Amino acid sequence: MTILFALLLACAGEGRVDDILALTGDPVAGEAVFDSSCASCHGAAGSGGSGGALSGGDPQGVAETVLFGNDEMPAFDGDLSDQEIADVVAYVTEVL
DSSP states (O other): OHHHHHHHHHHHHHHHHHHHHHSOOOHHHHHHHHHHHTHHHHOTTSOOSSSOOOOSOOHHHHHHHHHHOOSSSOOOBTTBOHHHHHHHHHHHHHTO
8 A cells, every 4th residue: 555655646746746847937036936945055056055066957857856855955845836946947957
């Protein structure tokens, strides 16, 4: 039963990332979100700090990491809206 639940959760997560990527991200708005939610760890210019340095990247991977977190980074699901995540993705992949 646990494996089935994990598979269902993974499929739901993929759909959520697809929904975020379908939005038009605004890198200007994304910079404001980045400044308030990401810069404390990743640095004001994304050059790193307690979080890794950021530049470019795969939009899907950035969206997944922001939404679900990873071993070192917290998840922002519930803290940021889908549009805010799309904006941060645009900022990280297009500007940094």
